[in-house]
Amino acid sequence: MYERGVKYMKCNISGRNLEITESIKTAVEEKITKLGRYFAPDVVAQVTMSMEKSRQKVEITIPVKGDVIRAESENSDMYVSIDLAVRAIEVQLKKYRRKIIDRYQTAGASFAEEFMDAESAEDESEIRIVKRKHFAFKPMDPEEACMQMDLLGHDFFVFTNAETDQVNVVYKRKNDTYGIIEPEY
Numbered sequence: 524m525y526e527r528g529v530k531y532m533k534c535n536i537s538g539r540n541l542e543i544t545e546s547i548k549t550a551v552e553e554k555i556t557k558l559g560r561y562f563a564p565d566v567v568a569q570v571t572m573s574m575e576k577s578r579q580k581v582e583i584t585i586p587v588k589g590d591v592i593r594a595e596s597e598n599s600d601m602y603v604s605i606d607l608a609v610r611a612i613e614v615q616l617k618k619y620r621r622k623i624i625d626r627y628q629t630a631g632a633s634f635a636e637e638f639m640d641a642e643s644a645e646d647e648s649e650i651r652i653v654k655r656k657h658f659a660f661k662p663m664d665p666e667e668a669c670m671q672m673d674l675l676g677h678d679f680f681v682f683t684n685a686e687t688d689q690v691n692v693v694y695k696r697k698n699d700t701y702g703i704i705e706p707e708y
Contacts, residue, residue, distance in 0.1 A: 532559035532568055539573035547572070550602055554609045555583075561616050562587070572601065581608040592616070660690070668693045669701050 534555045536543055555568050562585070569584040579601040585592040594611035598604040662685040663671070672680035672693055679694040684705070692704040 532556060532562055532566065533564075534568040534570050536570045536572070539571065541572055541574040543572065547601060550605055551581075554605050557609060558585075558612060561613075572604075574601075579604045581605050583608045583612055585612070662688070665691065665693055665701075665703050 532555050534552065536548055536551055551570050551572075555570065558568065566585060566587060569586075571582045571584075573580045573582075577599050578597050579599060580595060580597045581601070581604040582595040583593065592612060592615060594608045594615065596604045596607035596611065598607065660681075660683040662683045664685050668680050668682040668684075668691070671682070672678075672695065679692055681690065681692050683689070684691045687705070689706055691706075694702050694704070696702050
């Protein structure tokens with residue numbers, strides 16, 4: 524859908540611990556409209572808004588061709604959080620445009636032609652791996668892996684799970700809890 528040359532993007536808005544007022548809904552739709560220039564008309568953004576104490580959080584998730592483009596932002600002002608999350612999506616798209624095209628030969632199905640054809644100085648930026656580490660995996664349970672991670676002072680730890688004999692990752696979450704990433708085959 525178009526209006527005065529602006530391409531709209533569909534979005535589903537949901538709230539956790541927050542009532543989505545008409546003004547918030549309008550603000551989200553206006554900001555998500557900016558992302559419409561990057562995507563095909565059938566791509567739908569999922570916007571989840573939540574509030575905890577004085578933190579206003581916005582998460583934008585856009586599924587494309589089996590992958591997900593995602594950004595989240597927290598601020599004391601919901602409208603600022605919306606702006607920051609949309610800006611983060613734009614930065615990701617511009618930075619990884621060339622890689623997206625290379626990875627998806629059929630990228631035109633999810634992304635707007637103008638976006639895929641555009642040239643950008645950010646396309647030249649590459650992901651550079653500047654350090655490699657090698658270590659032996661010792662089978663351990665997730666609790667021991669969390670302890671090892673804390674002893675090393677890292678935010679994540681890769682280990683072989685003694686219970687499943689698979690490679691897992693434990694990581695520290697923002698609220699001083701832990702998460703685990705397990706492969707799904």
